[in-house]
Amino acid sequence: MNRRKLLQLLSKGAAAGAFVKLSGGLAQGGEKFSEKAFEPMRFLGAELREYGERSEFEKGVVRYISPNLRTRHSGANFTPLDKLDGVITPSSLHFERHHAGVPTIDPAEHRLVIHGMVERPLIFTMADIKRLPSVTRTLFIECAGNGQNGYRNPPDMTLTATRSRGLVSNSSWTGVPLAILLKEAGIKEGARWLIPEGADAAAYTRSLPLEKALEDVLVAYAQNGEALRPEQGYPLRLIVPGWEGSIMVKWLRRIQVTDMPVMSKDETSEYTDTMANGKIHAFTWIMEPQSIITYPSGLQQITRGFHEIRGLAWSGHGRIVRVEVSLDGGRTWRRASLEPSPDPLSVVRFKLGWVWDGRETVIMSRAWDEKGNTQPTQEEFFARWARNNRYHYNAIQAWRIQADGKVVNGDRTLSASLAPHRLGAVGLGGCGGES
Amino acid sequence: MKRLGLVLLALGVLAGVLAQPGGGGRYQIGTPLTEQEVQRWNIRPSILPDGRGLPPGQGTVDEGEQVYNAQCLGCHGANGQGGVFNRLVGEPFPVTKDVDPVDFVIGNYWQYPTTLFDYIRRAMPFQAPGTLKDDEVYALVAYLLYQNGVIDGSEPMNAQTLPKVQMPARAILELDPTTQKRFPWLRLP
Numbered sequence: 001m002n003r004r005k006l007l008q009l010l011s012k013g014a015a016a017g018a019f020v021k022l023s024g025g026l027a028q029g030g031e032k033f034s035e036k037a038f039e040p041m042r043f044l045g046a047e048l049r050e051y052g053e054r055s056e057f058e059k060g061v062v063r064y065i066s067p068n069l070r071t072r073h074s075g076a077n078f079t080p081l082d083k084l085d086g087v088i089t090p091s092s093l094h095f096e097r098h099h100a101g102v103p104t105i106d107p108a109e110h111r112l113v114i115h116g117m118v119e120r121p122l123i124f125t126m127a128d129i130k131r132l133p134s135v136t137r138t139l140f141i142e143c144a145g146n147g148q149n150g151y152r153n154p155p156d157m158t159l160t161a162t163r164s165r166g167l168v169s170n171s172s173w174t175g176v177p178l179a180i181l182l183k184e185a186g187i188k189e190g191a192r193w194l195i196p197e198g199a200d201a202a203a204y205t206r207s208l209p210l211e212k213a214l215e216d217v218l219v220a221y222a223q224n225g226e227a228l229r230p231e232q233g234y235p236l237r238l239i240v241p242g243w244e245g246s247i248m249v250k251w252l253r254r255i256q257v258t259d260m261p262v263m264s265k266d267e268t269s270e271y272t273d274t275m276a277n278g279k280i281h282a283f284t285w286i287m288e289p290q291s292i293i294t295y296p297s298g299l300q301q302i303t304r305g306f307h308e309i310r311g312l313a314w315s316g317h318g319r320i321v322r323v324e325v326s327l328d329g330g331r332t333w334r335r336a337s338l339e340p341s342p343d344p345l346s347v348v349r350f351k352l353g354w355v356w357d358g359r360e361t362v363i364m365s366r367a368w369d370e371k372g373n374t375q376p377t378q379e380e381f382f383a384r385w386a387r388n389n390r391y392h393y394n395a396i397q398a399w400r401i402q403a404d405g406k407v408v409n410g411d412r413t414l415s416a417s418l419a420p421h422r423l424g425a426v427g428l429g430g431c432g433g434e435s
Numbered sequence: 436m437k438r439l440g441l442v443l444l445a446l447g448v449l450a451g452v453l454a455q456p457g458g459g460g461r462y463q464i465g466t467p468l469t470e471q472e473v474q475r476w477n478i479r480p481s482i483l484p485d486g487r488g489l490p491p492g493q494g495t496v497d498e499g500e501q502v503y504n505a506q507c508l509g510c511h512g513a514n515g516q517g518g519v520f521n522r523l524v525g526e527p528f529p530v531t532k533d534v535d536p537v538d539f540v541i542g543n544y545w546q547y548p549t550t551l552f553d554y555i556r557r558a559m560p561f562q563a564p565g566t567l568k569d570d571e572v573y574a575l576v577a578y579l580l581y582q583n584g585v586i587d588g589s590e591p592m593n594a595q596t597l598p599k600v601q602m603p604a605r606a607i608l609e610l611d612p613t614t615q616k617r618f619p620w621l622r623l624p
């Protein structure tokens with residue numbers, strides 16, 4: 001809704017009543033409210049601190065860790081999207097995905113080796129890497145398993161925005177372009193691929209085309225202005241803009257330059273997509289457009305009156321140019337406003353003013369990127385991907401606003417022809433974060 | 436005015452020269468390594484699909500069964516049927532869209548035999564990766580391929596035999612069309 005429409009509504013008095021109710025509701029709903037709140041503090045506050053911490057009243061804003069995990073040394077947790085504002089994910093709340101625990105690495109001892117089809121095999125210290133020209137970009141990282149809870153059928157009625165799409169985070173990353181390091185080593189004729197390796201216990205590897213590496217890949221050492229968090233690859237990781245998170249090798253220790261991809265376990269038995277035509281697709285790297293309404297969203301509670309519908313959108317193909325919101329279960333769509341984006345491959349925040357009249361309805365969002373890609377419905381998605389696929393789910397997420405103001409998953413139950421033969425199509429793939 | 440322009444131009448060229456990194460357009464940062472030194476950092480080398488990187492040594496199905504029962508059974512269950520962690524053994528034909536992902540196993544889903552050696556040596560056992568000897572890894576690969584019905588077990592697995600094994604699921608593996616459009620030169624091994 002635009003400002004003029006809102007003002008019109010206000011002048012009609014329809015929404016004015018709702019506003020009165022809203023402010024009353026805040027006072028009532030705002031937990032404890034006593035005379036103390038009317039005056040400033042009468043005693044000294046906390047002292048200066050060397051490293052800041054958030055308010056003790058915000059301790060409930062944490063990453064979601066599924067109770068069903070077999071181990072916490074391999075798996076994923078979710079960024080609490082439904083409890084955050086803006087587009088930058090606080091480093092402490094960046095989603096985690098690792099395969100053998102988070103290693104503890106002393107940066108003074110850490111090295112990066114580049115070898116294989118190069119003129120000069122080289123070893124870099126952290127100091128070497130930080131001396132080289134730096135680039136800072138705001139970029140999303142999304143796990144290919146994001147959205148995996150959308151494969152559940154019938155839909156999970158306890159789904160939250162966090163569990164629907166919280167395997168995405170957005171940060172300011174600083175590092176050296178990988179192209180510079182490769183130029184230092186000198187690429188030999190015939191080289192096409194890089195095999196980056198992590199220093200974690202699983203010595204995680206993937207294959208990355210040299211062509212992409214020369215375009216925009218970063219070897220990053222900083223996240224949101226400070227050193228990477230250990231769970232994000234401290235002291236050194238790859239950032240591969242717009243591509244699935246699993247290719248952005250963390251704790252980067254070695255890059256082998258080759259003429260062939262390695263076909264590692266995590267690009268063959270995992271992170272491959274089963275398709276409706278019976279094939280398995282390999283190297284599904286570029287992340288398709290996504291959007292998620294974070295307010296109002298699953299398990300939240302709203303009252304009648306004005307609400308700013310808020311959400312996040314992103315695409316690995318390029319800048320988000322349009323987000324539409326439906327307030328009537330997908331019959332009609334309105335264009336949401338987009339906050340200015342710092343980078344084409346950053347998450348963007350979308351917003352739409354709304355006065356809820358108290359009647360049950362279903363709200364949903366869909367995003368378009370600058371290349372014209374958009375999000376499918378569930379039915380459109382499963383026309384391409386198989387029901388037993390585990391990755392790259394980007395179908396439209398719906399939220400049902402019940403008459404009592406409670407918000408629940410608004411996705412429809414799939415038709416029998418699309419229902420899985422056995423429940424648990426959300427498999428043990430590992431990166432969906434739940435099982 | 437013209438002279439000023441020339442002076443500015445000259446200054447610009449000079450600045451450009453000064454801004455150039457060291458010889459050969461490089462920054463000359465990073466320390467060169469000999470191939471012998473590189474190998475000290477290449478402790479768990481990648482195994483390419485054509486077999487490059489495979490070490491000497493070999494292992495049989497029977498040897499692999501012993502290693503499996505000692506090292507793997509606790510997590511992956513008797514005969515690779517699955518336990519706390521993933522099932523490894525199933526049928527030697529590719530998955531269909533009706534197979535539950537918990538039943539995606541080596542025989543019906545893994546597309547390259549070399550991935551087995553690469554991954555087991557690199558990342559297994561989960562609690563103690565990098566501790567298996569090359570012969571033990573070959574033996575485990577032989578045992579798991581045999582259990583899945585992919586090989587008949589008549590010859591040991593080694594650097595010559597392993598890359599020749601045909602994995603059933605390779606028949607249904609295709610390159611993602613979006614990726615193919617982006618990188619027309621790209622072919623799956």
